[in-house]
Amino acid sequence: MADRRLSVSLRQPSPIPLDLEFTCDPGDVLAIFGPSGSGKTTILRSIAGLYRPGHAVVMSGPDTWSNTATGAFAPPHQRAVGVVFQEYALFPHLSARGNVMTALGHRPRGDRRARADELLALVHLADHHDRRPRELSGGERQRVALARALAREPAVLLMDEPFAAVDRAVRRRLQDEIDSLRRTLDIPLVLVTHDFEDVVRLATHLLLLDRGTAVASGPLANLMSRPDLTWLREAVGLGSVFDARVVRRDSERGLLELAFAGGALLASERAIRVGTVVRVRIPAREVILAAREPSGLSLHNALAGTVSALSSDPAFDHVVVQLTVGGVSLLAEVTRDAIARLDIAVGRPLYALVKSVSIDVISSETT
Amino acid sequence: MDWTALSVSLWLGAGTIAILLPFGIWLGRLLAVRQFRGKLVVEALVTVPLVLPPTVLGFYLLVTFGARSPLGQAFHAIVGQSLPFSFTGLLVASAIANLPFVVQPIQRGFEAIPSDIRDAAACCGLSPWQRFARIELPLAWPGVLTAAILAFAHTLGEFGVVLMVGGNLPGETRTLSIAIYDRMQAFDDRSAGVMAATLLVIAVVTLMLTTTLSRRAGFARG
Structure with missing residues (x-):
């Protein structure tokens, strides 16, 4: 298990305060939960290499992605990381298939189209290949974003508030789909959310974040039954x-x-x-x-x-x-x-x- | 109708675009994406030709590239041609005068791309060059198109700078707008009228083309 474990340690006093470390094993879902502005997205960006905190160590299995102590830094396009952005960040000038194919650069040219279609079928979008993002509903966009993130065959999957932009009914279905998907993926999945329903439905592990600092972290069941976490209790009820x-x-x-x-x-x-x-x-x-x-x-x-x-x-x-x-x-x-x-x-x-x-x-x- | 003048005008417009677009895309993107010291100065310098009277611009170009200036002498030594009163000189002057018309729309075009789209492209495994070619440039395309059209149209209509730097040499520096002025001075209203109408038609067709192209490009976002 440890050979593909994601381990992250981030520290900096400003401009965005960060003080946390965690690991996430393949097959586990770590939810980073905290109020808006607590630095959740910055953590994901640091893992992806889009942000460089003062002190950072990010390892994916044996690969060092960031290590400020040694100066090692792999740019985002050299990290095997799949990211589902909060507003999905689909490429507006490309079809659903084109969006997914963009992330298939590691595959031989001739295979990309078929692989993109496979991935779109996996997220139940088999008949929407040629649609542009603006012709898709919120839930469909989210699915394209997920297919695009998986296309890279990532060693780590990151999701930033993946359900914030879809309505409640769609959210339920997407959560279930992601839950069954992650059981087959066997990679670490890190999810950022301020909605506790996401945590309860998807997470195996939880990291509670307050102003960039990890207040508590561990397996979900342990954390949920810790009565000392007043703040969590206020947020979701114990x-x-x-x-x-x-x-x-x-x-x-x-x-x-x-x-x-x-x-x-x-x-x-x-x-x-x-x-x-x-x-x-x-x-x-x-x-x-x-x-x-x-x-x-x-x-x-x-x-x-x-x-x-x-x-x-x-x-x-x-x-x-x-x-x-x-x-x-x-x-x-x-x-x-x-x-x-x-x-x-x-x-x-x-x-x-x-x-x-x-x-x-x-x-x-x-x- | 002075066909040579029309040809000089069209070549000047095309040449200006050919020189300025690559440079404008580079600089416009740089200004849109990067924060660096002296950015304000660069932006001000790019915009200056917009507010400066063409004669002032022409004056400084003449002083800078004149036969007695070091730059002018260096140019003469390399190219074997002096810049003032030549088509090449006109091209250089036109490129500088059109800087704001090219850089600004392109800069706005790149600025309009949300930063998470850029990030997503990187997270899809695209190298910086692939990101530029496959994501950024297609999305900034309406801005680039606008820049090209503006530069072309503005070059056709340029008068002051051309007169100062290029003078009025047939087949070399006499553009259509100079030819119109020239004909009017000679009380040849008919020729001036024909040429003015030609410029008008070119302007209208260009603008219609822009609209059509940008609609076809149709990258309406969201």
Whole structure:
């Protein structure tokens, strides 16, 4: 894996402050998340070689793309990098095919046309070869931009706010397509976004950025269940995110049975094939804590776990309880009063109660 | 109708474009893309011919390239011809007088290309030269076309500089606009009228051609 790992370290005090380092392995999706103006795009530009920070080390596997210490610098056209720009930056004077062919310079001349058509088919644009960008919809432009970025057979794929310019319905579909695509690509994918939905749906890893500085980074599930990241919580609401597998679809009861590291979960039914690995998000506000396993409730999910951490935030007047359920962290946001009444402390066994409708099942295989 | 004068005018226009376009594309792109010290001075120098009276421009050209000036002598030694009162001299003068008409539209043309298009071209693996030839130049083309037309039309109509630098030598420096003046001085209204009409027709046809070409180029963005 490490042979094609992207590793990045950027530092400079001004004009755009940067202080961060991260790695991204092939097959992983690192989302760089932060408010506008936090330097997200500058990070992508630095990886692509379009921007040269004061101190930078960018490595793609064994290849050094930038190293300010040794003075090594490969210009953008010599880096095997695919970039999907925020406004797509398609060449307006070229057709969709022409745009993709522009990035196929490494291929023999005779192959380029066929390869471009293949790539356009891959992004579901098989019948739009000859259209100019202005004749395409926002979502179609995004697809051309993606096909063009992939055409170079990049060692790293970079996407800058890839869904900012398309409407919500199209965005969903594109996200799913990219999600299934990246599983087959096996290259590091770095995604910049200020929309947390992109993160939840696509990312495996997360880097939180605030004014150019990495506030936190790591696997998404770990970060999402860290109650100390107040800022993240304000932005998206706290919640746990983890992967689960679809075990059974119970159409009669309208339920979806999921298996995860901590046991079984019941969610409301969705058209997802059995065996599919899905991402599950449970908002901390939707989790109820109980001392005993309750009965006589409409509830489907009562998960036995142990309190592993408590954190309170005076600004919210709430306490976030971290419950470990078979290795997975579940978060519950409760009042101080609840803490006192249930005598909640680290090490106490508790039940987490979750309504099936509160479980957000995210899948790229919905039909 | 002075056919020789018409031919001198057309050759002068074509020659001016041939000299100025490559230089204008180089300088216009440089001014559009790069930030460098002295950029303001360069931009001012390029624009000067626009605001200077043609006679002043002609005067300085004569002083610079005259038979007694070092530059003029050097030119004479190399080419074996003096610049003042020759077609070559006229061409040099015309190129300088047309600098703003060529550089500015081209500069605007390159400036209109969004920087992320340039970046995208680099990220597609195109070398700087390929980026220029395949992305930038086609996108700046309307500006280049405008520059060529403006320079041509302006050269046909140039009077002051031609009179100062070139004088009025038939077949060498007598352009159509000089010939018209010459005929008027000789009370030959008929010839002057024919030639004036010719210039008018050329001007209108040129402009129609521009419109058609730029529509066909049709790189309406977005």
